[in-house]
Amino acid sequence: MIYIENLHKSYRVGKREVSALHDITLHIPKGKIFGIIGRSGAGKSTLLRTFNLLERPTRGSVCIDGVDMTTLAKADLDRTRQHIGMVFQNFSLLSAKTVGANVEFPLKLAGGFTREERQRRVDELLALVGLSAHKDKYPAQLSGGQKQRVGIARAIANAPRLLLCDEATSALDPETTQSILALLAEINARLGLTIVLITHEMQVIRSVCDQVAVIEAGGIVEMGEVSDVFLHPQHPVTRALVAEYTHDDGNLAGVRAGNGRRVRLTYVGETAYRPILTHVVEQTRATMTILQGAVSRIKDKPYGQLLVDIGGHDEDVAAVIDLFRRLDVHCEVLN
Numbered sequence: 037m038i039y040i041e042n043l044h045k046s047y048r049v050g051k052r053e054v055s056a057l058h059d060i061t062l063h064i065p066k067g068k069i070f071g072i073i074g075r076s077g078a079g080k081s082t083l084l085r086t087f088n089l090l091e092r093p094t095r096g097s098v099c100i101d102g103v104d105m106t107t108l109a110k111a112d113l114d115r116t117r118q119h120i121g122m123v124f125q126n127f128s129l130l131s132a133k134t135v136g137a138n139v140e141f142p143l144k145l146a147g148g149f150t151r152e153e154r155q156r157r158v159d160e161l162l163a164l165v166g167l168s169a170h171k172d173k174y175p176a177q178l179s180g181g182q183k184q185r186v187g188i189a190r191a192i193a194n195a196p197r198l199l200l201c202d203e204a205t206s207a208l209d210p211e212t213t214q215s216i217l218a219l220l221a222e223i224n225a226r227l228g229l230t231i232v233l234i235t236h237e238m239q240v241i242r243s244v245c246d247q248v249a250v251i252e253a254g255g256i257v258e259m260g261e262v263s264d265v266f267l268h269p270q271h272p273v274t275r276a277l278v279a280e281y282t283h284d285d286g287n288l289a290g291v292r293a294g295n296g297r298r299v300r301l302t303y304v305g306e307t308a309y310r311p312i313l314t315h316v317v318e319q320t321r322a323t324m325t326i327l328q329g330a331v332s333r334i335k336d337k338p339y340g341q342l343l344v345d346i347g348g349h350d351e352d353v354a355a356v357i358d359l360f361r362r363l364d365v366h367c368e369v370l371n
């Protein structure tokens with residue numbers, strides 16, 4: 037649905053040309069939630085803003101549903117933009133207008149609706165985001181999470197095909213963040229809307245995204261299904277972002293264990309519910325010490341990740357690793 041090819045963006049700062057994005061190529065399938073993660077200054081906002089041409093690329097193409105946005109004349113671009121919603125970190129609500137009027141605003145801009153039609157649509161949208169009781173309040177009377185719900189209702193008012201989220205949860209506390217992410221997931225599932233979000237938090241990616249691109253210094257360094265990238269990060273930047281989230285640096289300085297092999301075990305799907313550790317301990321002669329572990333979910337998929345120390349004779353340790361692999365457990369030997 038979205039194809040970005042060989043995209044470059046540079047800014048002129050004084051006499052210097054500063055490159056913000058270089059050679060970005062990515063494909064986002066229809067109906068998916070696609071996350072772009074990176075550190076501050078990596079180029080996330082610039083990249084997101086090229087999707088609706090708020091930033092015009094210096095080179096390259098941005099094709100949405102077969103139309104290269106960079107080739108559109110102003111009137112066509114304005115029309116196409118009405119099918120691309122955007123949600124902002126600071127909500128960007130009109131403070132002098134009520135919640136209802138904020139959501140109605142893009143419908144008025146688009147034109148073609150009667151007053152009654154607009155009111156019906158506003159009521160529908162406020163029900164969808166759980167704010168029916170707040171229609172006549174002003175933004176200042178709402179919590180951050182409620183403001184973002186208004187921002188989302190406004191962004192999807194014209195039934196866009198694509199929703200761009202610019203750090204939509206960065207200003208919110210962890211609990212509110214989860215409720216907003218759940219709302220985005222629900223909208224994605226119910227309306228089949230493609231969502232592209234940028235974030236600096238792996239937690240956001242893990243909770244809702246299907247696919248992810250990791251961006252660093254204006255280039256994509258790793259991209260793929262979230263379960264692959266999160267559980268088997270390859271690039272140092274991705275490894276660091278995952279390690280910050282899991283508090284797992286692979287060394288666990290200060291944790292004392294035997295002199296065995298330190299192994300990271302990763303398993304996804306149904307395996308997460310099976311008593312595999314008991315099975316392996318019963319079947320082999322090695323000892324096993326759990327140094328760190330988590331059983332959680334990547335979007336809807338359960339996974340487990342354990343750091344263990346496996347002690348015993350070399351052949352016993354090898355037998356354990358072999359048995360884990362036969363049980364579909366990914367083993368990464370760290371020492």
Ligand SMILES: Nc1ncnc2c1ncn2[C@@H]1O[C@H](COP(=O)(O)OP(=O)(O)OP(=O)(O)O)[C@@H](O)[C@H]1O
Nearest residue numbers: 047049054056074075076077078079080081082083
């Ligand atoms: N209008 C501009 N003029 C000059 N340089 C810019 C401009 N906008 C962005 N840049 C530069 O482009 C690079 C990418 O910036 P961008 O805002 O896209 O990063 P980011 O990953 O979104 O960062 P953050 O998470 O801090 O918002 C940075 O080096 C930034 O200084």
